[in-house]
Amino acid sequence: MLLNNKLFDNLVNAFRSLPGVGKKTAERYALHVLSSTEEEVNAFVETISRIRKQIKRCSECQDFSDTDPCTICVSNERDGDLLCIVEKPSGVMAIERSGGYRGKYYVLNGLLSPLDGIGPDELGLSRLFQKVMTRKVKEIIIATSATNEGEATALYIAHQLKPLGVKITRIAHGVPMGAGLELTDDYTLRQALEGRKPLEG
Amino acid sequence: MLLNNKLFDNLVNAFRSLPGVGKKTAERYALHVLSSTEEEVNAFVETISRIRKQIKRCSECQDFSDTDPCTICVSNERDGDLLCIVEKPSGVMAIERSGGYRGKYYVLNGLLSPLDGIGPDELGLSRLFQKVMTRKVKEIIIATSATNEGEATALYIAHQLKPLGVKITRIAHGVPMGAGLELTDDYTLRQALEGRKPLEG
Numbered sequence: 001m002l003l004n005n006k007l008f009d010n011l012v013n014a015f016r017s018l019p020g021v022g023k024k025t026a027e028r029y030a031l032h033v034l035s036s037t038e039e040e041v042n043a044f045v046e047t048i049s050r051i052r053k054q055i056k057r058c059s060e061c062q063d064f065s066d067t068d069p070c071t072i073c074v075s076n077e078r079d080g081d082l083l084c085i086v087e088k089p090s091g092v093m094a095i096e097r098s099g100g101y102r103g104k105y106y107v108l109n110g111l112l113s114p115l116d117g118i119g120p121d122e123l124g125l126s127r128l129f130q131k132v133m134t135r136k137v138k139e140i141i142i143a144t145s146a147t148n149e150g151e152a153t154a155l156y157i158a159h160q161l162k163p164l165g166v167k168i169t170r171i172a173h174g175v176p177m178g179a180g181l182e183l184t185d186d187y188t189l190r191q192a193l194e195g196r197k198p199l200e201g
Numbered sequence: 202m203l204l205n206n207k208l209f210d211n212l213v214n215a216f217r218s219l220p221g222v223g224k225k226t227a228e229r230y231a232l233h234v235l236s237s238t239e240e241e242v243n244a245f246v247e248t249i250s251r252i253r254k255q256i257k258r259c260s261e262c263q264d265f266s267d268t269d270p271c272t273i274c275v276s277n278e279r280d281g282d283l284l285c286i287v288e289k290p291s292g293v294m295a296i297e298r299s300g301g302y303r304g305k306y307y308v309l310n311g312l313l314s315p316l317d318g319i320g321p322d323e324l325g326l327s328r329l330f331q332k333v334m335t336r337k338v339k340e341i342i343i344a345t346s347a348t349n350e351g352e353a354t355a356l357y358i359a360h361q362l363k364p365l366g367v368k369i370t371r372i373a374h375g376v377p378m379g380a381g382l383e384l385t386d387d388y389t390l391r392q393a394l395e396g397r398k399p400l401e402g
Binding site: 001002003005007008010011014017018019020025027028029031032033034036038040041042043044045046047048049051052053054055063064065066070071072088089090092093096097105 | 202203204206208209211212215218219220221226228229230232233234235237239241242243244245246247248249250252253254255256264265266267271272273289290291293294297298306
């Protein structure tokens with residue numbers, strides 16, 4: 001019986017380390033592992049530890065990659081004049097999926113958060129500034145998320161880069177495509193009104 | 202960049218083998234693994250494969266256990282007159298959690314499903330029947346789930362065990378405690394009406 005079984009609890013706790021996984025879900029995963037054959041479980045764990053070793057950070061853009069530099073950093077088809085700054089590797093994936101961007105990226109892998117002791121040094125922002133100075137970047141698009149920390153990080157980067165004379169833009173915030181006003185939160189709606197554009201008719 | 206990266210896709214697919222995990226959730230788990238240190242990932246996979254090896258089936262009741270026979274099967278405090286038949290190890294956990302049962306268990310690890318080619322032989326029902334015959338079981342409580350297959354399996358077991366003269370019961374189906382009638386489905390409500398009991402006032 002698995003209730004109050006220490007080994008089973010350890011297995012459940014291992015799965016609870018995954019993001020967004022509570023006790024019930026972790027139990028379901030743990031029971032699945034026990035019901036699987038040893039070969040299946042070995043293949044599962046082998047895949048995880050092997051790929052964790054094979055995928056590293058690109059030393060240019062700090063994104064995850066199995067090559068260094070990554071395919072985007074070495075690509076001649078990507079516009080080196082544009083540098084999009086995102087918080088996490090998932091941001092690069094989201095923008096690439098949208099298909100609306102042909103420039104290069106820089107992944108912060110975090111946001112400024114003074115309360116958590118994460119300042120410009122901890123975030124390695126000097127590496128970003130160095131990159132902007134040595135490359136011929138013409139426009140920096142700051143695509144950190146629209147949270148307090150995301151906004152603060154965007155403002156800090158913009159402030160630091162201003163003396164370089166490079167164009168700095170922020171992605172637009174507003175009503176998501178397909179969404180009704182009644183389902184849009186107040187803050188987003190205010191941003192959407194402030195960011196209104198002339199409509200050519 | 203991880204979009205269309207074959208290694209990353211393999212990692213995502215490994216997580217998709219977990220129950221109820223779709224593409225988005227698997228991606229989140231995969232990104233978490235890449236963001237964790239190698240030590241953290243090694244500890245995670247080591248826990249899974251070690252505990253998968255340590256927890257086996259109890260040869261008596263077929264439940265998961267790290268001892269054989271399991272703690273319930275060897276316990277003198279559990280009433281051997283009562284045998285509760287459940288579909289899966291999670292059923293034993295749920296009943297033990299409820300605290301309302303002091304008998305022993307037998308885990309089918311499946312249900313009869315002729316369309317999937319799972320008959321009495323595949324389910325190893327003869328082992329259950331053998332156990333009932335050789336032990337002095339006085340009452341068998343069939344606690345398979347209230348699905349078509351659960352009901353069919355319950356009826357089949359009851360039919361096969363009838364000649365032994367043992368008392369065979371089925372757990373009650375009805376309106377869950379705390380639930381309103383308007384949220385209870387039709388089938389459950391019919392079962393609740395059929396299973397009505399005299400109220401001592």
